Amino acid sequence: xxxxxxxxxxxxxxxxxxxxxxxxxxxxxxxxxxxxxxxxxxxxxxxxxxxxxxxxxxxxxxxxxxxxxxxxxxxxxxxxxxxxxxxxxxxxxxxxxxxxxxxxxxxxxxxx
Amino acid sequence: xxxxxxxxxxxxxxxxxxxxxxxxxxxxxxxxxxxxxxxxxxxxxxxxxxxxxxxxxxxxxxxxxxxxxxxxxxxxxxxxxxxxxxxxxxxxxxxxxxxxxxxxxxxxxxxx
Numbered sequence: 001x002x003x004x005x006x007x008x009x010x011x012x013x014x015x016x017x018x019x020x021x022x023x024x025x026x027x028x029x030x031x032x033x034x035x036x037x038x039x040x041x042x043x044x045x046x047x048x049x050x051x052x053x054x055x056x057x058x059x060x061x062x063x064x065x066x067x068x069x070x071x072x073x074x075x076x077x078x079x080x081x082x083x084x085x086x087x088x089x090x091x092x093x094x095x096x097x098x099x100x101x102x103x104x105x106x107x108x109x110x111x112x
Numbered sequence: 113x114x115x116x117x118x119x120x121x122x123x124x125x126x127x128x129x130x131x132x133x134x135x136x137x138x139x140x141x142x143x144x145x146x147x148x149x150x151x152x153x154x155x156x157x158x159x160x161x162x163x164x165x166x167x168x169x170x171x172x173x174x175x176x177x178x179x180x181x182x183x184x185x186x187x188x189x190x191x192x193x194x195x196x197x198x199x200x201x202x203x204x205x206x207x208x209x210x211x212x213x214x215x216x217x218x219x220x221x222x223x224x
Contacts, residue, residue, distance in 0.1 A: 099144075
């Protein structure tokens, strides 16, 4: 099993550029989430999904967009990158949201 | 709103010494509680989880935690740490029917 796969591992963007962070899981998990990790702030929820076709906003959704067309994939789109979006992004999935998540290895994004 | 507090941002400890990492949560409803570990440049790995039942929870890598409902705490302990335990540790809570809330993290440094 690959678990939760995130690509790319590293990315540098210029302010104003757009890009998509990919996340895929092969565990048939219904719940998927995107978090950003910043020093001293732990992980903050950006968007989450409880199943294909269903998404909702988390704590810090501004500047990000998601869709969930399949159970396996949950891409995160940055519409117009800003330096404040420099962070490490983690995707996570769970069979049931209250039983704990499996995390991907992260994408380190720098916006210059 | 639910919040998770990790009282120590950094904990240095000598190898083979015991360690306790503290976590408190605020919630008036039942919650599920988790401890995750993040090794340098890696994703988060589940150490243990408390869903219900016994207040002493065994995790991986020799870690355990004691849940105390009256003190709203779930402190993580290990009787003898190794250099390889150097990592960042995150406490997280899921109030029933809601999403994960992470604490800010505690950086454990094990010194030779």
